[in-house]
Amino acid sequence: VYKRQPMTSVQLADLKDFEVASPNWSIAGKVFSDYQKEQDLKTEPGKGILVNQTSGESDKNLFTSWDHADLELELEFMMPKGSNSGIYLMGRYEIQLFDSWNIEEPQHSDCGGIYQRWDDQASEGSQGYEGHPPRINASKAPGLWQQLSIKFTAPKFDANGKKISDARFDRVELNGVEIHRGVSLSGPTRAAADTDEVDRAPLMLQGDHGNVAFRNIRYKRFFEEQVILTNLEYRYYHTQPSNTIPNFDSLELITEGQVDSFNIEKVADRDDNFGIRFMGTVRTPVKGPYVFHTLSDDGSMLYVDGQLVVSNDDDHRTTQNSGMINLTKGDHAIVVDYYNNTWSKRLAVLYEGPQIPYQPLYSNYS
Numbered sequence: 001v002y003k004r005q006p007m008t009s010v011q012l013a014d015l016k017d018f019e020v021a022s023p024n025w026s027i028a029g030k031v032f033s034d035y036q037k038e039q040d041l042k043t044e045p046g047k048g049i050l051v052n053q054t055s056g057e058s059d060k061n062l063f064t065s066w067d068h069a070d071l072e073l074e075l076e077f078m079m080p081k082g083s084n085s086g087i088y089l090m091g092r093y094e095i096q097l098f099d100s101w102n103i104e105e106p107q108h109s110d111c112g113g114i115y116q117r118w119d120d121q122a123s124e125g126s127q128g129y130e131g132h133p134p135r136i137n138a139s140k141a142p143g144l145w146q147q148l149s150i151k152f153t154a155p156k157f158d159a160n161g162k163k164i165s166d167a168r169f170d171r172v173e174l175n176g177v178e179i180h181r182g183v184s185l186s187g188p189t190r191a192a193a194d195t196d197e198v199d200r201a202p203l204m205l206q207g208d209h210g211n212v213a214f215r216n217i218r219y220k221r222f223f224e225e226q227v228i229l230t231n232l233e234y235r236y237y238h239t240q241p242s243n244t245i246p247n248f249d250s251l252e253l254i255t256e257g258q259v260d261s262f263n264i265e266k267v268a269d270r271d272d273n274f275g276i277r278f279m280g281t282v283r284t285p286v287k288g289p290y291v292f293h294t295l296s297d298d299g300s301m302l303y304v305d306g307q308l309v310v311s312n313d314d315d316h317r318t319t320q321n322s323g324m325i326n327l328t329k330g331d332h333a334i335v336v337d338y339y340n341n342t343w344s345k346r347l348a349v350l351y352e353g354p355q356i357p358y359q360p361l362y363s364n365y366s
Contacts, residue, residue: 012047013027013047017064017066022058024058025062029047030046050062050214050215052210052211052212067202069222071150071221072222073218073219074149074219075214078146081142086115086209089169091192092193093114093189106134113131116130116189148172152167166184169185220357227290232258232278234257236269237252237275238251238254243341244314245275245300262347262361275337275339289353290324290354295320295346295347300337300339302335303336318344349361
């Protein structure tokens, strides 16, 4: 079974996940729109849908009450005919929301586009730059719910506050279609809440351009914390042909020692019929649920504090399995058993944690 760290859902029973909202923002139970009528968005009382209905007077943008750096965001949105809105990562980098139904050649200003940057000092016609249109127009008709998925990397700074890497949209999908991959931005897009760049800031939903509704808002925030692997040792065995991991304790130990990773090539002295037990310590930075993964050809098993977390045994091609365990902050014993029967050999160990992205588990042994 392949698992991922769960996303956090914005509970749209009220506006508590947002800073103080202006009157154009409300919570509803249902929304309706006639696709033939401009800006038509009607509501019924209830919970579960965030609604922006502009009046042209005191319409303001909406900010989350939480900050983010790197972020995975999923949501659904509905737009009436002729409407215009946007989602600003960190309040600065916009994915455009727009009624772009039937547009044949989408621009940066169409739905899913990464809006352009703006320079007031540039010559006429050159103020806008770095806009990125979606690869394809995946927009639905106005009045229909649409799905948006964003994987975003925040800009990074050194100890002196100097930017060392740009903000980046790693992946954007609209209605299941990938429309951007690996797009870097040298700075905030036009109409951003702020023109500076920082390491974390709230998410912003544009509220001063047009009517829009949102539901099923889910996110994962990622910061700079990491799990640290230390004291990684191995024990290496020759095995007989088998479809499962043998009992290593019943086998003759061939070699043992310290290693700096789960690299089986550095340990194995032959291609077939061998097994390795890796033993070390993982230091978790915060309390919470952790998901561990093994990707192996053939079998592998991962234990934390003596508890089986990942079962990936059997004689199989490269296969990934995972499991979740709740851990306290601090040191925990980890054991990874691996064996190769015949043919290809491969092992990788990965993890995710609370606000820690999916990544390989490395040792700091040197």
